[in-house]
Amino acid sequence: MKLMNKNMDYIKKEKNIQKVIRTEILFAPLLVIFPFIVGIIFIYEWYNRGFLLGDPSFDIELILGLIIIFGNILFDVPFIKSLIELSRKKEKI
Amino acid sequence: MNKVKKKLENTKKKIKNTKNKINSIDFDAHWYRRVFHAFGACFLFYYLLPDLDWINLLKFWIPPIIVIFAISLEILRLKGKISSNHFFGLRMYEKDRVGSYVFFAVGILILLMLPWQPISIPCILCACLGDPIIGEIRGRYGKKNSIILGFLICMLFFVVIWYNVDIRLTILVAIIGGLGAIIGETKKLWWLDDDFMIQILPAVLLIIIWFIAPHLGLNLPPDQIINAGRMPW
Numbered sequence: 250m251k252l253m254n255k256n257m258d259y260i261k262k263e264k265n266i267q268k269v270i271r272t273e274i275l276f277a278p279l280l281v282i283f284p285f286i287v288g289i290i291f292i293y294e295w296y297n298r299g300f301l302l303g304d305p306s307f308d309i310e311l312i313l314g315l316i317i318i319f320g321n322i323l324f325d326v327p328f329i330k331s332l333i334e335l336s337r338k339k340e341k342i
Numbered sequence: 343m344n345k346v347k348k349k350l351e352n353t354k355k356k357i358k359n360t361k362n363k364i365n366s367i368d369f370d371a372h373w374y375r376r377v378f379h380a381f382g383a384c385f386l387f388y389y390l391l392p393d394l395d396w397i398n399l400l401k402f403w404i405p406p407i408i409v410i411f412a413i414s415l416e417i418l419r420l421k422g423k424i425s426s427n428h429f430f431g432l433r434m435y436e437k438d439r440v441g442s443y444v445f446f447a448v449g450i451l452i453l454l455m456l457p458w459q460p461i462s463i464p465c466i467l468c469a470c471l472g473d474p475i476i477g478e479i480r481g482r483y484g485k486k487n488s489i490i491l492g493f494l495i496c497m498l499f500f501v502v503i504w505y506n507v508d509i510r511l512t513i514l515v516a517i518i519g520g521l522g523a524i525i526g527e528t529k530k531l532w533w534l535d536d537d538f539m540i541q542i543l544p545a546v547l548l549i550i551i552w553f554i555a556p557h558l559g560l561n562l563p564p565d566q567i568i569n570a571g572r573m574p575w
Contacts (some may be wrong), residue, residue: 313568328373
């Protein structure tokens with residue numbers, strides 16, 4: 250069991266904590282904002298071509314748009330919180 | 343002499359404290375991996391791209407090129423030409439093995455190339471959203487609960503995509519797809535990652551159903567359920 254847990258550990262970068270934070274901050278806007286844009290495009294497609302024209306074949310776009318947006322929010326919130334926490338740790342170090 | 347010893351001890355303590363703080367990065371890499379997974383759902387945008395010749399050509403070539411690039415990076419990393427330090431969020435077991443992100447990308451590529459959207463969309467959702475949710479439930483409430491709740495969540499993805507067909511087929515697809523996803527996620531193999539299995543195993547099972555269902559008198563949904571987008575101009 251202990252061996253398995255060790256395998257699940259992340260590869261450490263003991264000397265370059267700043268580099269780690271930079272990597273995260275660099276990708277954070279893309280990881281957080283892009284899913285929202287994609288979700289909104291799906292919902293826009295449903296609204297523009299499905300809802301306004303009364304075509305139910307676009308309902309799947311609405312469902313997918315909502316799944317993408319809420320699915321991402323679920324993980325974005327703790328991710329951003331952890332990022333803020335990490336920045337504080339870095340300041341303390 | 344005593345002063346020097348005390349100073350040395352203090353310095354050692356400080357180094358130890360700093361190391362402990364740096365080791366607490368684990369939690370952060372954890373959420374980074376989760377967000378990366380969820381981000382994968384954006385690949386469904388592929389289906390929204392307009393149905394034009396030049397876009398279809400790009401749709402055919404760009405995803406394999408991205409995957410080949412990822413595989414090349416992994417080969418260089420495993421050969422030691424690129425340090426693992428450049429790959430943020432890798433786990434220890436991935437140090438001498440192909441990284442999960444490559445399996446994830448190959449799985450998504452295979453599914454995007456499938457001609458049946460009702461099969462590939464829920465399988466992609468299982469990998470992108472189901473997998474991190476199951477991981478979180480496992481960490482908080484144990485393995486048993488993660489299997490039960492994970493199965494229900496994956497079932498839900500199949501139900502929402504197959505909602506407009508015969509209810510018997512919806513139930514069959516949801517159960518088989520959910521089971522395939524949860525088995526793919528929980529069966530850990532060193533050489534084949536769960537990020538690959540969680541999407542490909544249910545897809546294989548659904549392809550079998552896809553060919554059997556018409557013989558049982560069950561009507562299938564259309565191959566393409568997402569309407570291709572239009573050019574804004």
